[in-house]
Amino acid sequence: MSNPKTILHELLGEHQYPESEARYNVTPGQTSAVVIVGEDDSRCLTNMQWGLVPSWLKKPTTDHRMINARVETVGEKPAFRESVAHRRCLVPADGFYEWRKSAGGNQPYLIRLNKGAPFGFAGLWDRWRGSDGHVLKTFTILTTVANALVEPIHKRMPVILDRQQRDAWLLPWAGPEGIRQFCDPFPALAMETIPVSTYVNNPAHDSVKCVEAVPLSGRQTLF
DNA sequence: CCAGACGTTGTT
DNA sequence: GTCTGG
DNA sequence: CCAGACGTTGTT
DNA sequence: GTCTGG
Numbered sequence: 276m277s278n279p280k281t282i283l284h285e286l287l288g289e290h291q292y293p294e295s296e297a298r299y300n301v302t303p304g305q306t307s308a309v310v311i312v313g314e315d316d317s318r319c320l321t322n323m324q325w326g327l328v329p330s331w332l333k334k335p336t337t338d339h340r341m342i343n344a345r346v347e348t349v350g351e352k353p354a355f356r357e358s359v360a361h362r363r364c365l366v367p368a369d370g371f372y373e374w375r376k377s378a379g380g381n382q383p384y385l386i387r388l389n390k391g392a393p394f395g396f397a398g399l400w401d402r403w404r405g406s407d408g409h410v411l412k413t414f415t416i417l418t419t420v421a422n423a424l425v426e427p428i429h430k431r432m433p434v435i436l437d438r439q440q441r442d443a444w445l446l447p448w449a450g451p452e453g454i455r456q457f458c459d460p461f462p463a464l465a466m467e468t469i470p471v472s473t474y475v476n477n478p479a480h481d482s483v484k485c486v487e488a489v490p491l492s493g494r495q496t497l498f
Numbered sequence: 499c500c501a502g503a504c505g506t507t508g509t510t
Numbered sequence: 511g512t513c514t515g516g
Numbered sequence: 517c518c519a520g521a522c523g524t525t526g527t528t
Numbered sequence: 529g530t531c532t533g534g
Contacts, residue, residue, distance in 0.1 A: 302534060329504075331511045337532070341505045353513055354504045374517065378510070476518055478534040
């Protein structure tokens with residue numbers, strides 16, 4: 276999404292980052308850039324597909340891909356156990372979309388930090404190895420209860436981490452109690468919701484879904 | 499022991 | 511791979 | 517999540 | 529209605 280350099284500088288801290296051709300649109304099944312902790316304990320950027328495929332799956336079929344994991348229970352789920360202990364990641368973004376149901380049609384909203392400040396979603400990743408040796412890297416985004424701002428639109432929202440939490444999220448597993456600190460939704464006062472055009476409803480537009488692509492006037496307008 | 503699950507979102 | 515249910 | 521497909525024969 | 533693809 277917008278201003279990827281700023282996002283990456285924030286999320287990678289003092290570490291270097293590559294001028295990669297990474298995508299910054301996070302779309303199910305598509306590749307995007309995530310921040311992980313490398314072998315040498317430093318942060319690095321890696322491209323992965325959104326939709327976690329656990330290493331034990333026989334075949335990485337699309338219907339088993341998990342795009343979200345509930346933070347309240349992630350420590351107990353067999354599918355996420357290994358990843359939550361050893362493979363956490365940050366997903367750079369500057370907003371996300373939710374749809375408010377209504378009789379006249381679903382109204383999409385852009386939801387972001389005030390002024391569109393970049394942030395990181397809490398994520399998990401995994402490696403799936405094919406019999407031919409090729410490796411598929413995938414990730415999932417954690418969700419929690421919606422805060423007071425988002426709740427009228429959608430009951431759940433992604434786990435957004437502030438600067439302090441980002442560092443904590445990338446630390447090694449400290450038992451299931453260590454997960455609780457990430458269960459609270461990001462503060463409503465630090466966020467804004469903006470009604471946007473139904474242009475974003477069309478998956479064909481995923482590659483151009485970004486702040487600049489959407490009218491921010493607050494009125495539902497078709498392009 | 500073996501077989502089968504292992505997940506989330508939303509339900510105009 | 512690892513856990514649960516039968 | 518939403519949009520769009522949803523099928524078979526036979527294969528220069 | 530239900531599944532797949534984005």
